[in-house]
Amino acid sequence: MTSTNKIYVQNEFAPLEKVVLAASEYGYPLEVRLEDLRFLQDSAVEDSLANRGKDYREAHPEVQAQWELERLNFKKMLERYGVEVVEARKLTPAEKQFNPKDGYANFFTRDPFFVIGNYVIEAGMRFLHRRHEIWPLRDLLWTAVQDADCTYVATPFPQVSEADDLTLGQGPFIEGGDVLVLDKHVFVGSSGLASNDRGFLWLSKLLTPLGYTVEQVRLHPDILHLDCALSLVKPKVMIVCKEAFLDGIPATLQDWTAITVTLEEASQLATNGLPLSPEVYITDPVFKHIGDQIEQHGVKVEYVDFKITRSFGGSFRCSTQPLLRQG
Numbered sequence: 552m553t554s555t556n557k558i559y560v561q562n563e564f565a566p567l568e569k570v571v572l573a574a575s576e577y578g579y580p581l582e583v584r585l586e587d588l589r590f591l592q593d594s595a596v597e598d599s600l601a602n603r604g605k606d607y608r609e610a611h612p613e614v615q616a617q618w619e620l621e622r623l624n625f626k627k628m629l630e631r632y633g634v635e636v637v638e639a640r641k642l643t644p645a646e647k648q649f650n651p652k653d654g655y656a657n658f659f660t661r662d663p664f665f666v667i668g669n670y671v672i673e674a675g676m677r678f679l680h681r682r683h684e685i686w687p688l689r690d691l692l693w694t695a696v697q698d699a700d701c702t703y704v705a706t707p708f709p710q711v712s713e714a715d716d717l718t719l720g721q722g723p724f725i726e727g728g729d730v731l732v733l734d735k736h737v738f739v740g741s742s743g744l745a746s747n748d749r750g751f752l753w754l755s756k757l758l759t760p761l762g763y764t765v766e767q768v769r770l771h772p773d774i775l776h777l778d779c780a781l782s783l784v785k786p787k788v789m790i791v792c793k794e795a796f797l798d799g800i801p802a803t804l805q806d807w808t809a810i811t812v813t814l815e816e817a818s819q820l821a822t823n824g825l826p827l828s829p830e831v832y833i834t835d836p837v838f839k840h841i842g843d844q845i846e847q848h849g850v851k852v853e854y855v856d857f858k859i860t861r862s863f864g865g866s867f868r869c870s871t872q873p874l875l876r877q878g
Contacts, residue, residue: 558701560666561877562733563783564826569635569875571691572626573660575618576642577607577863580654580680590744590775590818591864604651618859625833625855625870632827637695637874640687654680657687658860659869661778662745664688665727666873667737667758671696673705675753677724677745682709695874706753718747725750728776728869733783735763736803740777742770769797774817778868782822784810785829788848790841792817810844820857823866827853828878833867 581604588596602610607618629636642657649655656678663684664673671692676682696703712720724747729740737758739751748767755765771794774780780795789807791800794814812821821841824834832850834842835857842852857866 556698558666558671558695558699558874559669559877560732560873563731564785564829565876566828566878567634567873567876570629571637571639571660571688571872571874572622573870574639574641574657574687575622576657578647578655579603579605581652589773592862595862614859621857621860622870625867628833628853628855632831634827637691640690642687646686649683656681656684658863659865660688660872661869662726662728664692664872665730667732669701671701671703674726675706675709675723675750676726677719706750721749722747723749723753725754726776727872728778731777731781731783737763737765738768738777738801739765740768740770742774743772744775766801768801771795771797771814775864778823779820780817780822782824784826784832784845785848785850790822792822810841812841820861820866823868825867825871835861835866
């Protein structure tokens with residue numbers, strides 16, 4: 552096993568050695584922007600309207616307990632395979648009370664920061680309730696990077712937009728769910744809900760001198776992130792929603808074997824499983840029909856019920872951010 556103070560992410564399916572696991576906290580905004588909820592199921596949109604200003608634990612105590620149990624079961628699965636799990640801390644009262652109008656989020660570690668090679672990059676989040684989601688992660692990141700051979704940078708913090716600006720400003724917005732790493736090729740999704748042109752250009756300017764090719768991928772407007780439409784399972788095998796790609800599947804992936812899912816399945820997070828290595832993949836039992844196809848390619852599929860987590864618009868990949876993935 553490699554020293555745990557090393558930080559490096561080679562690609563999406565190299566053996567996972569160390570990962571940051573999300574907490575399970577959410578505060579409903581007092582002001583709900585319906586146009587930004589189009590990627591969620593109708594029941595989740597109705598829930599947001601009915602519980603403005605509340606903490607999720609207050610609104611749904613029993614479901615909160617189920618949500619936390621899902622994450623615990625997932626953690627146990629990761630540890631069973633020898634993955635070192637670092638957990639995000641809870642939000643402080645001061646952090647929760649910072650801006651009740653926008654609400655708060657501490658439920659997905661994939662998006663507020665991401666790792667490419669030995670670069671740890673704080674993201675630029677588009678949704679207002681997620682702008683400060685990096686706060687409960689900074690302490691553990693600081694500990695992780697202190698003795699590691701890595702570079703730690705942050706995307707410029709997004710500017711404040713006018714109240715009637717549906718784009719929420721120029722950003723730059725770049726979110727980890729939109730960033731898929733394939734060795735020296737980095738794909739960046741763009742649907743209008745998360746990462747934008749300015750975020751893509753900022754990341755490209757950072758990585759291109761390091762020998763990376765950074766490619767922007769235009770997505771269907773109801774797809775939140777690229778990892779909601781594409782999963783790189785192992786070399787030359789992917790799960791993909793072809794309908795989600797406005798310009799077709801990227802040329803680099805054209806010769807890959809595709810396990811296809813529908814746009815409806817993609818909206819339920821069918822592509823948001825997590826490879827632990829080229830030999831093991833985790834997904835939700837509701838997608839067993841997809842898991843059966845994955846197993847035909849020599850991959851063992853493990854299942855964890857993630858129904859509550861998926862109701863927030865993310866799943867296994869969204870709930871994790873690797874610090875060490877190489878092989």
